[in-house]
Amino acid sequence: MIIECPYCESKVDGEVKGEHESYDPREDPGPFKAVLLKCPVCNNALLGGSDLEQTGPTSHGWSSLTRLWPQQESHIPWEIPAIVRKSLVEARTCFKARAYSACAVMSGRTLEGVCRHHSTNSNSLAHGLKKLQDTGIIDDRLYQWGEELRKHRNIGAHATEENISKDDAKDLLDFALAICDYVFVLNARFNRFMERKIKD
Ligand SMILES: [Zn+2]
Incomplete structure (x- = not known):
């Protein structure tokens, strides 16, 4: 079959x-x-x-x-909003097509979606990330991952001598997915967990 x-x-x-x-x-x-x-x-x-x-x-x-x-790579948790999901799906498609620079760009765009969803109203991803950190939506570690995603998105997007390797593209994609998991899936689950504790 x-x-x-x-x-x-x-x-x-x-x-x-x-x-x-x-x-x-x-x-x-x-x-x-x-x-x-x-x-x-x-x-x-x-x-x-x-x-x-x-x-x-x-x-x-x-x-x-x-x-x-093994779980199909196309699996993306339903809690992740459409504006973010679209970039994640495209980042995966780029990786599968061995378009590693494009994968880095789309992984970075995933974060722009996170910023937009949380209406940080920033024109640049750098400011948007800082705002996410300041408002406690992401912690220091996720901010650091986000910063690397932002830098590599810029490398992928511009015609420079630097290349995005397959390993780097895979890591960036995984960081983007992990950030989305924390922000949209685990945070919401933790809040529901705490609500149950308060009711008990
Ligand atoms: Zn096989």
Whole structure:
């Protein structure tokens, strides 16, 4: 079955090692199938999922596989707002296309989205980041990561001798995602946690 192998960074015809169909007809009428596969190229294990779809008036078929594990890179937490998500998705697309400078630029643009979401009203990313730090939205460590993202965005955006390497692009992308995780996902979860404690 065709599945994307993250180790080989390409689509492969995975060898099926086992399948399991599961669904609860009372709660979830959509049959679901988990498929354990072996990548024929690198021998790694991959887990895919498939839903039963209507293919005709009376016929059904399993959908193409979505990778469940290792988690698909396209997974971005739903709490991250659209203005930020768009840049994150593009940064990932650039990385996959080996466009590392463009990846650095898009990772930096993710932070501009964070600033805009928190309406820092700053014209420059440098001021926006400082404002995020001053208002406690990001702490000193995240500010430092943000500063590196900002500097490398500038390197990526301008025609200079300096290049963005694959390793640097991957790190910058991960820092951008980690900042978004802290700001939009973990902060909100911590606030909900504390609200429950106050009620108890
Ligand atoms: Zn593979």
